[in-house]
Amino acid sequence: MAFVILEPCQGEKAGECVSVCPVDCIEEGPDQFYIDPDICIDCGACLAVCPVDAIVEEYDLTPDQEVYLEKAEEFFANK
Numbered sequence: 015m016a017f018v019i020l021e022p023c024q025g026e027k028a029g030e031c032v033s034v035c036p037v038d039c040i041e042e043g044p045d046q047f048y049i050d051p052d053i054c055i056d057c058g059a060c061l062a063v064c065p066v067d068a069i070v071e072e073y074d075l076t077p078d079q080e081v082y083l084e085k086a087e088e089f090f091a092n093k
Contacts, residue, residue, distance in 0.1 A: 016054035017058070017069050018070055018075060019069050019086070020079055021046075023068040024045050027046060031060035032047065034059040034062075034063050035059060036057060037057075049069075050090045051072070051087060
């Protein structure tokens with residue numbers, strides 16, 4: 015499992031999550047930050063510091079939020 019960054023990050027892009035990630039799996043995209051689901055170790059450090067509560071665990075995604083996991087997968091597939 016991995017963490018996923020949702021819509022509240024769009025436009026906000028606070029970035030506190032990047033500096034606390036021990037495996038450097040969070041990168042800034044054009045509209046929001048993304049967590050690489052293949053690298054994330056599920057530590058929860060990003061979740062604790064997000065000022066806009068934009069981060070959730072993958073298994074907690076609602077069907078309408080799954081698009082954000084897909085966006086992250088696409089973002090990292092194109093790197």
